[in-house]
Amino acid sequence: MKRPGNAMTGEPGRNAPSIRQPHLTVEFVRRTDLWSGGGIGEEALRRAAIAAFAKAGEGAARDVTLVLACDDEIRDLNRKWAGKDRATDVLSFPAEEGEPSLGDIVLGYETVARDAAEAGISLTAHASHLIIHGILHLLGYDHSNNTGAAEMEALETEILAGLGLHDPYSEPAPQRALGQ
Numbered sequence: 001m002k003r004p005g006n007a008m009t010g011e012p013g014r015n016a017p018s019i020r021q022p023h024l025t026v027e028f029v030r031r032t033d034l035w036s037g038g039g040i041g042e043e044a045l046r047r048a049a050i051a052a053f054a055k056a057g058e059g060a061a062r063d064v065t066l067v068l069a070c071d072d073e074i075r076d077l078n079r080k081w082a083g084k085d086r087a088t089d090v091l092s093f094p095a096e097e098g099e100p101s102l103g104d105i106v107l108g109y110e111t112v113a114r115d116a117a118e119a120g121i122s123l124t125a126h127a128s129h130l131i132i133h134g135i136l137h138l139l140g141y142d143h144s145n146n147t148g149a150a151e152m153e154a155l156e157t158e159i160l161a162g163l164g165l166h167d168p169y170s171e172p173a174p175q176r177a178l179g180q
Contacts, residue, residue: 023061024053024102032070034109040124048128051159052135053102060100064138066131067106074108087111090130092137105134125165132159 026046030036049064069077071087079085081093089111095101107130116126136152143149157167 024050024057025061025063026050027063027065029065029067031067031073032109034070035068040127044124044128045131048131048159048163049105049135051163052132052155053139055159055162056136056139056141056155057102062100062102064102064135065104067104069106069108071108071110074106074111077106089115090134092134094138102135102138105131105138107131119168121166121168126168128163128165129156129160129168132156 026049028042028045045066049066053062053064074091075085075087077091078088081091087108087110089108091106092103093106094103107127112127112130113123116123119126133152133156136155141148141152141155143152153169157169160167
């Protein structure tokens with residue numbers, strides 16, 4: 001006999017269809033040993049990426065590459081792709097349309113570590129926020145106007161709260177804005 005779902009609690013029954021959340025596979029590329037000594041684990045960063053994708057992603061299973069780089073490398077990338085000759089905290093590179101990958105997210109260690117220290121938060125918490133920010137960019141979110149910025153900020157705050165991390169927008173942030 002089929003057991004129906006519980007209409008009062010919303011629990012599915014044994015044979016009720018389940019709602020499938022999007023699946024994200026996360027690959028890491030460490031381009032510098034600086035990240036190894038920072039006390040940051042890949043699992044926390046993986047959880048941040050998966051949480052962002054589960055909240056804002058849709059459709060088929062995807063993958064993302066998280067590149068843990070140094071400031072010299074991210075400065076070169078920022079100069080080449082954004083025309084800005086300076087290091088930054090995070091850059092997102094979307095995959096080509098139709099690819100199974102979302103793309104790549106690159107973090108620059110020295111800038112991320114400095115900004116975390118200035119904000120008085122852990123390196124893991126700040127890097128997790130930046131990965132969430134990067135995933136949202138890869139999913140098409142943009143903060144170049146007030147409406148998009150407010151939407152992105154609200155999503156970031158909600159995802160961070162779900163991970164038990166603080167709201168970076170409720171306290172003074174480092175002088176530099178994300179991704180600049």
